[in-house]
Amino acid sequence: MPAKSSFIPMFIMGTLFFIFGFVTWLNGSLIPFLKIVCELNEFEALFVTFAFYISYTVMALPMAYVLEKTGYKDGMALGLGVMAIGALLFIPAAQSAEFIIFLIALFTLGTGLTILQSASNPYIVYLGPVESAAMRISIMGIINKGAGVLAPIVFSALLFLDVGEQDVMSEASREILAQKLIVPYIVMALILVALIVLIKFSSLESLTIKDDKSNSEKSSIFEFPRLILGAIALFFYVGIEVIAGDTIALYAQSIGVESYSTLTSFTMFFMVLGYIAGIVFIPRYLSQKNALIGSALFGILFLLGVVFSLSTSHLLSEILWGWSGVRTLPDTITFVALLGFANALVWPSIWPLALNGLGKHTPKGSALLIMSIAGGALLPLLFGKIAQLVSSMQTAYLLGIVSYAFILYYAVAGHKISSWKNSDKS
Template sequence: MSSNSVSAPNKNYLLPLAMICVLFFIFGFVTWANSTWIQFFQLSFSLSDTQAYLVATASYIAYFFLAIPSSYILKKTGFKNGLVVGLFVLALGSLVFIPAATSQSYSIFLLGIFIQGSALALLQTAANPYLAIIGPIESAAQRISIAGICNKFAGILVPIVMGGIFLKNAKEIETSIGQSEGAAKQALIADLLGRVVTPSVVLAVLFSLLAVVFMLVKLPQVEEDDETPEADNQATNKTSIWQFPHLFLGAFCIFVYVAAEVMAADTIAGYGKQIGLDADASKYLASVTLGCMLVGYLVGIVAIPRFFSQQKALKVCAILGIVFSAVALVTSGFTSVLFIALLGLANSLMWPAIFPLGIQGLGKFTKIGSAIMIMGIVGGAIWPLFFGLLRDSGVNIQLSYFIAVLPCYLYILYFAMAGHKVGLGK
């Protein structure tokens, strides 16, 4: 690759950065809607914790199955066309919620969520490496942090907007459904599920319009040979993706990070109810978690790499995760819930640091390496189920939380200190 072809994307990435930030807002809105869906489906279908957390499974399992196929789709379609396809699939997933609501089928809702997760797998497989590549790798975490602010801002809005629509008068409705039987109960459930139809149509239209915008806007295309700056010769003599052990350690780090992040955001409402907070207040707790993440992203934009490196940020965040989860275990009531929310701060700079550390030095293997990293998001599908099984088996909710998240932060600390250097000769 010539030096001119490198400098072009590095100097002129404001427009693509802005467009990707819009996409990250969409990612956040769709992904963090899971926290509201979990409560909403528990209310509508009287689900156990394990059954309700299938929402997270349906959403995140798609990344495992679709990440590598997505990399091949992007090779065929190119970056921009891949984004257009992903947005239309996202709209399709939203429309599936309509027959799910009218037929009162939890399974069809899960199908719609899986379709949306599949779209996000394609979109994120393109968007994350694009952010890392369009500028200097040393400041990749800064650019991902900027996009992450859009993601987490959407996440803050989701419980407020969707909670206000779908969980309005939740405590009263829960009591009414519990006291009703037969046709009266079905009528209450039908009325509750009917709240889904109009928002689903609106979202499908918005996603489709955004796809059209991406079709019309010119974005610089990063070709396969342009994925690593000329000075980066890590991959010159490599013949296989298996020759990069740090990539697979990074993918597992994404696995445990997403597991911890989903635990802190998607299950905090149920945690608050179990601890004793009011149900109508608990539905907004995910916004507090994501607000803490937003604060962390702002710190990342200012401080990385000016004051500390991506590796140091990851190390500090992992230590905070260990401390906050321990304090949540040994305290009670609102204080315990607060430290679960503060895990959002601990989680904030993990993705921006882990992703560029995992794909560093891959050269021509960057696309497939990025897809492998994206596969790690499946942690969000598996870990809530593990937590739900602990809860349904009778383990105390605070101890269940500690058992679920502590190993995640311990591994992240290892990757920050040593794992990201394995095989790179650093």
């Protein structure tokens, strides 16, 4: 666990990770919401994830240079300010019900998150021993995904309270529904401004990354195979993470499940369980490498469950939820939610493996890893197009097996490669 001297930085980071989670996992409920308001098909609705996550790729390197100029503290405040602007852009978007304005607002929110992510993830890695970095990131993950559990519930309660979840609405009803976005996003902007004040007056300090003399001859981040392969693994991971979290409501809507808008919370719930496992077992009982191997294997298993379960079967759901009084879900939906458990430890495990030995190249290496979040923009769109072509969202989930296969390769061999020339392993 972090030392007592790290409590204030961990508290501040925890607050930021809560914001990451709340804003990010609103998308799972926003997708079916905008599908109704803007009259979109499934493929068009998934441009919500594209606009949000492509900002990480477009803005990661510029934000890395901003961080070099501002430092972590001022950079985080700047990122929160950009997010506040993005939240306020939802006002004209809701008033006009124009999908393009919603996408611009989402891109702006993602831009603000880019600088926050660029600063916070390496900060957590180097806040203590690298060997226990996955444990610290898991703590942040619980906070992040805990917010992800709350966000769809709060969103649905505020927006669907009076009108209910309807797939078809009159134009007047759609306008009324769109207007309901205004107050929540004004409140979000005010909270973000309050956090700017917290950051500016906090005792948060920048960490000094020690140079690794053994790699002093390397002049580019592209000379580190474990980093490049790690970025590719993160690309596939973020893609399947977003598919699991942001398409579950859309998939449930397509097969006639009621109260579909809160289902992202189920995926986040299982992610929280996975993060708790990471805190308990890493590094005492489980190495970061083995956690990654287990995550990939579980992911493949659960995907097969998604694709080959009957939508009329409820056995798994009854086993998992029957005691709690929660409504029974089709097993195929429950397997989508279980992907959250498989995904939980992938991000915490890849970051320390990919950044290992980068030394002075760490800031640019971190920016490259942040750019890999583009997987969350591109793979869900590919998922949507496959679902459209085969007329089955259930079959389209097979796309995720490619993601887990590469993650498995990186866990077993990719993270060990230290040279492109002869594939030396360290």
